[in-house]
Amino acid sequence: MRKLFLCAASCVLLAIQSSLGLCSKDLSSPLDNLADNVWTMIGPGDADQVTSLSVTRDGSVFLGSDIGGIYLTTNQGDNWSALNVALNNYDVTTAVLPAPNDSNTLFVGTRGGFYKSQDGGQTWRNPRKGLPSLSTHKLSGSIGAISTDPYNPDNLYLGLGYRQSSDGTTTVKKLKWSRYIYTSSDQGESWRPILAFPTPSKVTQLLVSANHKNTIYAATSSGVYRGNTQTNLWQAILKQPCLGIMEFSENPERLLAACGTAGILESTSLGRHWEPQNAGLLFKAHSSGPDRYSIIARAKPGTDLFAINSTWGSGGGVYRSTDDARTWQRVTNRLPESWLRRSSRINAIAFDQNDSDLIYIGSSRYVYRSRDNGNSWEQLISRNTGSGWTHTGLNIFGHTRDIEVNPTNPDQIFIATADHGIAVSNDRGYSWNKIGEEPRYGQSSADLQFVQRTGEENASLYSASFTWGNKSCLSVTTNSGNTWRALCDTLDPNNRVMKILTNPATPDRIVLGTHKGIFTSNNAGNTWSNGTSALRNEKVTALAAHPSRPDTLFAGAKSGLYKSTDGGKRWLPIPFLSNVPITSVAVLRGQPETFLVGSETSRSGPAALYRSINSGKSWYPVIKKLHKYVSGIVQLPSDDSTVYIAINDHNYHDRSSGSGMFVSTDRGRTWSEQNLGLPVRRAWNISVADAYPDLVFLSSNGSGAYVLKHPPNANSGATTK
Known part of the structure; x- marks a missing residue:
């Protein structure tokens, strides 16, 4: 009865602005009705x-x-x-x-x-x-x-x-x-x-x-x-x-x-x-x-x-x-x-x-x-919707770069885009609005990451914002985007921040992958160090942390794969295939000797996904001939055995529709395509949230934001490329 009353009230309000749409018969979140x-x-x-x-x-x-x-x-x-x-x-x-x-x-x-x-x-x-x-x-x-x-x-x-x-x-x-x-x-x-x-x-x-x-x-x-x-x-x-x-x-x-x-x-x-x-x-x-x-x-x-x-x-x-x-x-x-x-x-x-x-x-x-x-x-x-906006099936959405769920308020979901800023939903995806204030250079955001610190009521949200003129800044908000504080005054504004790495075990440590190497802060972004690194002037496109050793970090760059055992102060190369640019890295929870690494198409050959079961001592490809690079790897929170990957492509060649998304339920040994419902088979990022242990969020390159419900006890096929 209360639901009917709310719907009727919304319809009365919307009647004044009928051109904006009709009242929904179901005010529930789209997350509640997933196939x-x-x-x-x-x-x-x-x-x-x-x-x-x-x-x-x-x-x-x-x-x-x-x-x-x-x-x-x-x-x-x-x-x-x-x-x-x-x-x-x-x-x-x-x-x-x-x-x-x-x-x-x-x-x-x-x-x-x-x-x-x-x-x-x-x-x-x-x-x-x-x-x-x-x-x-x-x-x-x-x-x-x-x-x-x-x-x-x-x-x-x-x-x-x-x-x-x-x-x-x-x-x-x-x-x-x-x-x-x-x-x-x-x-x-x-x-x-x-x-x-x-x-x-x-x-x-x-x-x-x-x-x-x-x-x-x-x-x-x-x-x-x-x-x-x-x-x-x-x-x-x-x-x-x-x-x-x-x-x-x-x-x-x-x-x-x-x-x-x-x-x-x-x-x-x-x-x-x-x-x-x-x-x-x-x-x-x-x-x-x-x-x-x-x-x-x-x-x-x-x-x-x-x-x-x-x-x-x-x-x-x-x-x-x-x-x-x-x-x-x-x-x-x-x-x-x-x-x-x-x-x-x-x-x-x-x-x-x-x-x-x-x-x-x-x-x-x-x-x-x-x-x-x-x-x-x-x-x-x-x-x-009465409380914001929802799509009509058109959600081409200016390069959706990331989707993140607030760990202290799981009803709140953020979408980062290039060109159109950051959108937020406060009702589990039912309605959306622009955030209250844009961070510095905030019309575009390459990455979002939350950090939840002990004693803080709200998690801190970090945004790697940029302009198409190559200005860049890391900013933080503690009030869901109503106001932001820039953390880039001691960073080069012409150095694009690509990736942010945070870890609940070390909440004050923030690691940035940039166009000119890796920068680390151990005081929540107030000061930064470039460390001693073979990556000092390299474009770093992937960052990952060991699931049980917070000081052990991994980075991917054009020149290959790197590892730090001291929280990002020093980086050393991990033996890998020569001249293979790395775009994504994951060390699997529950089996940390298993690494998954995604590459980019280069002179060395097409992009591929590689697997190691001995902490990087040896590698073998598990998916070959991908277009154009592996953009993300995530492990399902509810099941250590289930892994999803996203593939991205660009518009600068004839067939640029991408290779799609893949899922494995055996820790990356075998894979099957997972593209049902996607109008565009390429993505900037893929993410998960502990609050929704069976859901996977996708930041597509060309058709907006998506969510998928992984079925319980699902088995992967043996389809590989």
Whole structure:
């Protein structure tokens, strides 16, 4: 009865703000309803970078993201689900396009190539015949644009490039773009090059003309081209780098182009002459880059025009013209927020095909819905629970770096992210909020660790925070993040702190793994020592403590594995495979002579997990050919025999979806995959908490935070790689 009353009360409150979501029928924690062996998403919701949106004839919406792959909603954005099975690159660079004659056949471009689905996105394939060959260690050909053919449903056109809203990372910018547009006559099964540009060009949009048969337009980094698919000849119609183009069925001579810093350009002579149409558009460059007018679109003939300036600057946003491009007015000045700050950088727009007033836009943190042609907007990443926020199935969540449970208050769970700070739940994962105050350089946190000291009511939480400008600091809070104290005044702020090691047996000792070696404090972080170490200038990526000897510590670095027997004052190398970089270390509780060490792919070979049963005197691999490195190893609190590992990967090669998570129930001798429920098979970290002895928490790289319930008396399979 009391539960019903609380639910009704929450619904009354939320009725005032109905756009924030409805009352849940069940106020219980997600930790109470876990299925065995299935990863379950937790967290407040986040879209990180929405890179594309498309709406099908039945109103379903496909969302592409920069690190989380593809998501689908069938109820106008109220709930989302991932569609990433066999999608081996999660950086989606084009909209998901259905085949004109079959809604179950879908096409999409990624940073790692072209993908096709024939079951509505449930599974994907990567046909590459005629396209650049698959590359193991780099990007072979990022897809910038795909277009179907209104005259022939079997025809496709494709251009290499990158998404309209971004030039990409340094790695992407160094790619060699093609001179060609590629065409397929069998719905993407095979390709051949046609239409050579005068110079290699990055393609950001292809438009097969519905007004002029055999005509295709290409918006590229070297200008706008009109091509003839019969003669295979291009004509440059605008010698200005442009990102988007559209034509008009009611006026076949008219074109509009979105051209970055030049804004919106119009031709009424099929590209012979162009004039700017920028009245009302804002141009305000930002330190991160210039204005980027990238998209020009409308729902259907006769409706308003929309233009997007995809920039972090104050001129960014969506602009609408109600007078056919004569004047523009920004319609995203008052976008709503949940737990995250709004962003002016809008990357994508899509229109419902049956209701032209229903519009979706995607930004660097949010996806929004408007039911009134852009006059007002609703955010779709989070629902208001009354006490905070919970996800809608979208939790791409800006590089989730760590999840930690407060040992003195197990109802309290913290999630550390890169870009979006630290989120906290005070009700066992039911609702989430930002912490009260960010630590120094606290927009991003690489690691979190709790220390519980005798006589202290609250455990101390340490955060290794950083900025993308490589500033870093260790900070501590004793009041759950309401205030923080910086402990880095005597540390080099340009030395990134990667890992924090604490031990309940030595609560005042804190060990840091950094880009320039190991630093140790024996007075809770007030002063630091670099000790005498072979690791003084090395990037240290792994730290571990012996389960029963608190002064015996282990560290992993690019040069190998190291050990200290005096609490971190001196470090000596442990004989290991030569030139194998170490990324994770564990010494098993209950059998401390058993070591597990994870490596990173290098010139010595693919990443692997190694096991020693004689305290490191000899080693053998138990899982081989992992991609790209072992990011974490944990032992289940309820069972010394059960061990989980996490694997991470990066976006800088074609197939970068990672190798997934693995579990062993025989202390690491045999392993089986454990990926059910994960839309992204790569992770930054994996953690456990004594308060939840059968649960494992995962910090995924691309789809947020997860928890898994390990079943009692589970047996590992013998599947190894």
